[in-house]
Amino acid sequence: MAVPELAPLKESKVDVVIVGAGPAGYMAALWFARMGIKAKFIDKRSTKIFTGQADGLQPRVLEVFETFGFVDRAIKEVAVGYEACFYEPDDEGKIRLVDKQPEGVPGISRFNGSVIHQGRIETWISDAIEEFSKGELQVERPLLPEAMEVDTSVGDSTTEYPVKMVLKKLPDNDAGPDQFGHKVENGLYRQFDGDQKYEVPKEGEDLEVVHAKYVLGCDGAHSWVRKQLGIEHKGETTDFVWGVLDIVPITDFPNIRKRCSIHSKNDGSIMVIPRENGLVRLYIQLREVDHEGDKLSEVTGKKRVDRSKLTAEQILATAQKIFYPFSLEVAETHWFTAYQIGQRVATDFQKDNRVFIAGDACHTHSPKAGQGMNVSMMDTFNLAWKIGYVVKGLADPSILHTYELERHAVADDLIAYDLQLSRLFSSKPGEISTEEFRSVIEKGGAFTTGCTVNYDASVLIDKPADRPRTEPYYSALASNLAIGMRLPDTRIVMQSDGRPWWFNQRLPSTGEFRLLVFIGDYINNPSLKKQMADIGEFLARPESNVAQLRRDAVLQPMLVHASPQAEVTWDDFPAVFRPRDERGVMDYWSVLADTPTLHEKTGDAYEKYGISREVGAAIVLRPDGYVAKVAEPTLEGIEDIWRFLGGFLTAVKATT
Amino acid sequence: MAVPELAPLKESKVDVVIVGAGPAGYMAALWFARMGIKAKFIDKRSTKIFTGQADGLQPRVLEVFETFGFVDRAIKEVAVGYEACFYEPDDEGKIRLVDKQPEGVPGISRFNGSVIHQGRIETWISDAIEEFSKGELQVERPLLPEAMEVDTSVGDSTTEYPVKMVLKKLPDNDAGPDQFGHKVENGLYRQFDGDQKYEVPKEGEDLEVVHAKYVLGCDGAHSWVRKQLGIEHKGETTDFVWGVLDIVPITDFPNIRKRCSIHSKNDGSIMVIPRENGLVRLYIQLREVDHEGDKLSEVTGKKRVDRSKLTAEQILATAQKIFYPFSLEVAETHWFTAYQIGQRVATDFQKDNRVFIAGDACHTHSPKAGQGMNVSMMDTFNLAWKIGYVVKGLADPSILHTYELERHAVADDLIAYDLQLSRLFSSKPGEISTEEFRSVIEKGGAFTTGCTVNYDASVLIDKPADRPRTEPYYSALASNLAIGMRLPDTRIVMQSDGRPWWFNQRLPSTGEFRLLVFIGDYINNPSLKKQMADIGEFLARPESNVAQLRRDAVLQPMLVHASPQAEVTWDDFPAVFRPRDERGVMDYWSVLADTPTLHEKTGDAYEKYGISREVGAAIVLRPDGYVAKVAEPTLEGIEDIWRFLGGFLTAVKATT
Numbered sequence A, B: 001m002a003v004p005e006l007a008p009l010k011e012s013k014v015d016v017v018i019v020g021a022g023p024a025g026y027m028a029a030l031w032f033a034r035m036g037i038k039a040k041f042i043d044k045r046s047t048k049i050f051t052g053q054a055d056g057l058q059p060r061v062l063e064v065f066e067t068f069g070f071v072d073r074a075i076k077e078v079a080v081g082y083e084a085c086f087y088e089p090d091d092e093g094k095i096r097l098v099d100k101q102p103e104g105v106p107g108i109s110r111f112n113g114s115v116i117h118q119g120r121i122e123t124w125i126s127d128a129i130e131e132f133s134k135g136e137l138q139v140e141r142p143l144l145p146e147a148m149e150v151d152t153s154v155g156d157s158t159t160e161y162p163v164k165m166v167l168k169k170l171p172d173n174d175a176g177p178d179q180f181g182h183k184v185e186n187g188l189y190r191q192f193d194g195d196q197k198y199e200v201p202k203e204g205e206d207l208e209v210v211h212a213k214y215v216l217g218c219d220g221a222h223s224w225v226r227k228q229l230g231i232e233h234k235g236e237t238t239d240f241v242w243g244v245l246d247i248v249p250i251t252d253f254p255n256i257r258k259r260c261s262i263h264s265k266n267d268g269s270i271m272v273i274p275r276e277n278g279l280v281r282l283y284i285q286l287r288e289v290d291h292e293g294d295k296l297s298e299v300t301g302k303k304r305v306d307r308s309k310l311t312a313e314q315i316l317a318t319a320q321k322i323f324y325p326f327s328l329e330v331a332e333t334h335w336f337t338a339y340q341i342g343q344r345v346a347t348d349f350q351k352d353n354r355v356f357i358a359g360d361a362c363h364t365h366s367p368k369a370g371q372g373m374n375v376s377m378m379d380t381f382n383l384a385w386k387i388g389y390v391v392k393g394l395a396d397p398s399i400l401h402t403y404e405l406e407r408h409a410v411a412d413d414l415i416a417y418d419l420q421l422s423r424l425f426s427s428k429p430g431e432i433s434t435e436e437f438r439s440v441i442e443k444g445g446a447f448t449t450g451c452t453v454n455y456d457a458s459v460l461i462d463k464p465a466d467r468p469r470t471e472p473y474y475s476a477l478a479s480n481l482a483i484g485m486r487l488p489d490t491r492i493v494m495q496s497d498g499r500p501w502w503f504n505q506r507l508p509s510t511g512e513f514r515l516l517v518f519i520g521d522y523i524n525n526p527s528l529k530k531q532m533a534d535i536g537e538f539l540a541r542p543e544s545n546v547a548q549l550r551r552d553a554v555l556q557p558m559l560v561h562a563s564p565q566a567e568v569t570w571d572d573f574p575a576v577f578r579p580r581d582e583r584g585v586m587d588y589w590s591v592l593a594d595t596p597t598l599h600e601k602t603g604d605a606y607e608k609y610g611i612s613r614e615v616g617a618a619i620v621l622r623p624d625g626y627v628a629k630v631a632e633p634t635l636e637g638i639e640d641i642w643r644f645l646g647g648f649l650t651a652v653k654a655t656t
């Protein structure tokens, strides 16, 4: 991967290069825009996606969207899955409703699994990037990386720019998606995107050189970055071919606006996903496809179906058979595609913690569980703030190790679930019982919400290292707050103005860690009052460096009390929780109350989190909202937390 | 008001001219944009407002914003009032907290009274106008009406363009707000806006002529339109002068983020309104003002304080005295003004139901109850859809009479409340007891939410004519749904996909009337099932004209059932509630359920509305969300409703 000598080219220096503007790339760019990191963001295609592609948004991703301030846009536009219907064939081969279940896991999140086409989702993120970066950070297209070279001699230096990339500007018309002769937009090209041949950059091409501290390969299933790193993408492609249709249906099928799993007698199965604006997505198992143009698979050596020959009409014809006795016609076709099921995971997610891959570059699988886009976004939601910290010199580069640790595990779980699911869906009737089918989907339900992700012990997650990630680990101080999992949401009251909020709304993704001191009912527990004062004093010591941590947007100390409002006064709270800025203007937004309000039912956050009002707890939340540590709300507890933070935060380490 | 002869000018024809782009004008334009009405929208100022001015948003206005799709923007930006604190002086003259109350009326609406500066509010509305009208409808500025002439010979014709106006384009620099020498933006100019002298349009000026069917004067307190109509603006201006400061405060006052009414011993009183972005608005009673430049009031003949001489510093100095013993300094001053309390109402709100006035043009009063902007917007929210119907030939012009009937009453109530409130605030300590003070504010609380407005009987409101509007009138069929009042919100479930919604979200301001057939538990009440079929048949008859009413966006029939979901199937519902479009695509969004869902507590809408599940009710909702009529959910009931609608809807009248 050496970069050849070329005549002097346009050169630039950036903190990070993001290769690929799909969901993973956009989410990375969002963090960088939010944190003010200088990034170059490139994509080889000349336009963004307009329709089709992925469409599922997990509850967890919606929670994350909320922390970036645009979940309301989502909520207004999406279709939400509330009910799942199961259809089986009767003896005459007519499908009939056999069961109804709640879709998703009631109560696990304020949001329910939602759907809308990927283009809209990318637009919301892209608008937020524009807003945060004031228009500075934008996708440059069509721009293709042609060579990459890493100077490993710098070790883990965070000040050097050891990655050199040569980028080629493509002519616009080379970079548009090929519709394979179809009039309707489709995803066929995506499947045949194929591998980018390694081309040696040549004089006369429209080239530029960029020097970066880090590179993020978000360039999808056929990742060029992954190949440059020589990372393997392990797994199998099966022979099952599925069609996808995004249509406005004309039908007498009564549950067309609910998520349905339909098994027919002889014609395969269908998943029905009602979508935004009257659209419905159908995932259709294709048993009979045109094998004429079969090619040999490069991977398996087996014959591969030439999916580019498939038409929307053929896919619809199969769907119509499965729907029998219900009618199914089409008023509009918005998008279609066909894919072959396969499951693959990259052996490594990074090289030297200098060049990273994320999203489909790391893991590919069937789209049926609606996970790819979500997991891809959550990959970079996990990674990019860490890079931001390192690039700014705020944290030790060792935190970068946690990316692979945390996200490889999720990818493994995802692939395992997808294998199960694909087997179910591709099974012949009778092969698998309806009960087994439902039970897999129900068990998978929690996983697919994205809310059960549980990160292992590391420099960023303080818990015993031997816990399997299937078993959430709780401290006795907060018996419902699993360490390594995201903070569940709750109603909470702003002390200064009495306004109730969802806690998640007060924990925006700013890049800050949060120290949440649940000080309990300090009015009725004098020892807690003393502890609050002690903690206040500790944090006010110059050696604690809180002023700088605040200035650098590294740590926001917050207090959550549970004392009766009638007895509480604003001056009770240590100054560090209501600091004044250089002008003397007070911060009114860091003291919260878990108390009933005059307007609505609030006051059960302690209970929800399993925190005692007599004992309290001190919680460290990571910038991505995962619980990093739980300690006592005492001087010792905070000292312990300071030791933990000193393990990676430069400004804390310097003083401890 | 005759228009002089001029050399041929640029001429145009529009349905409506809106004079004045303040809150009233914007809300009118929003309806016109939504309904596709051709309007000319002019303002004499060269720019919109950027800061300051009105800041209070009632719950009812937020509900209305939701029906136009942008309440989420508000919710994210506003400060919300949840608690009200009352301060009184002690013997030493130190103010101290004597009481805390919920701010607003808990439970009356999903929204609580909120604050943000008027410029933002106008931006949201203006963005929505742009979206609905696809950029067609925009404020033209600076444009001043110079003459207006109405040809009354056309009677109430809705096809002629009997109003002729001459408009003059102003040079940009003449039309900017004068800051009266202050560096800080302020509202002083607004107070001194004064009367526009009647100028005869002259050759050589940049003039144009516009012919309109209707004119809406939304041109504020000094309304030129009102004067053209010769309408009196009756009332009094008092001698009390108040200052307004929008500041980022530096203070040790502990409740600065709550709404506070503060009475000092000798220095007058203050209202504290915490605002967006750390701002706080103070309304400060000014006892000592510079009387040097006193002028004689044109109205009262008394001396008027020259408020243009006031500075932010003077106002602050008074505030500091009232705050004693708390400190009050200022980090940023965003805006300030001073005003003299006065209460005035126009004798008429229209002339010949051809030219209308709305907003401050009709009523002015003190800003302390935070009502002016709200009531102004609600004036045109009431009026503009009616004009839309008439202009499109969808309704009889007689419905225009209801504007003055309905909104004059609100103006009267508003002025009465404001007089009370102003007297309280301007009273000397001791003159009025704290108890009396609080009791007025508490009683006024419901009024100021905007949710208790109760429209009188008319062609649009079917109830006994002799009911005083202070007494809500209920039908026995819906014992909690007052006829003439807005439909209170509730959770409701979409039958087709099981998604729970707030009812208000499913009743967007599209211009449609809604026929809500609460058919009850039709599964367990065979007679209801029969009634549902009968109603379905009635509405399906060609003579009922439902297809056309739908096409013209005049009526949306909706069904709300209360039968157990396990037994309900989609095919139970008459086709008219789930019609197919010309392509055969079904409408899945007009059948609702008041049933528990698998995800959250729903199913109490019938109870909330006082409708029996065994009897049901049929409700007509106006396009503005007010209950127009309640009838039985029977063939007779619907026939009765058809007679009612035939009283003003062209398409119904034609067939009844």
Ligand SMILES: Cc1cc2nc3c(=O)[nH]c(=O)nc-3n(C[C@H](O)[C@H](O)[C@H](O)COP(=O)(O)OP(=O)(O)OC[C@H]3O[C@@H](n4cnc5c(N)ncnc54)[C@H](O)[C@@H]3O)c2cc1C
Pocket: A019, A020, A021, A022, A023, A024, A025, A042, A043, A044, A045, A053, A054, A055, A056, A057, A143, A144, A145, A187, A190, A196, A218, A219, A220, A221, A222, A223, A224, A225, A244, A337, A339, A358, A359, A360, A361, A367, A369, A370, A371, A372, A373, A374, A375, A376
């Ligand atoms: C039919 C279908 C349905 C799906 N449904 C869902 C769903 O419901 N929910 C869900 O979560 N996921 C779903 N997925 C999966 C989802 O689309 C992917 O997992 C997701 O897009 C991966 O995001 P990414 O950013 O990693 O990669 P991609 O979205 O593939 O983006 C990669 C980007 O990199 C660019 N690129 C590639 N190579 C280069 C290069 N060399 N140089 C520069 N740029 C490059 C590409 O142009 C592209 O813009 C579905 C996928 C399909 C096909």
Ligand SMILES: Cc1cc2nc3c(=O)[nH]c(=O)nc-3n(C[C@H](O)[C@H](O)[C@H](O)COP(=O)(O)OP(=O)(O)OC[C@H]3O[C@@H](n4cnc5c(N)ncnc54)[C@H](O)[C@@H]3O)c2cc1C
Pocket: B019, B020, B021, B022, B023, B024, B025, B042, B043, B044, B045, B053, B054, B055, B056, B057, B143, B144, B145, B187, B190, B196, B218, B219, B220, B221, B222, B223, B224, B225, B244, B337, B339, B358, B359, B360, B361, B367, B368, B369, B370, B371, B372, B373, B374, B375, B376
């Ligand atoms: C300090 C202060 C605080 C207030 N606080 C609140 C509050 O909290 N809540 C609340 O609801 N209300 C409040 N109000 C009142 C509120 O500002 C007004 O009631 C509201 O703006 C009236 O709206 P309007 O559209 O009727 O008139 P305006 O807002 O006055 O708008 C009239 C528009 O017409 C234009 N115009 C005038 N004459 C002509 C002409 N001849 N030709 C063309 N254009 C013309 C003007 O330029 C202006 O843009 C407050 C007012 C003040 C001063």
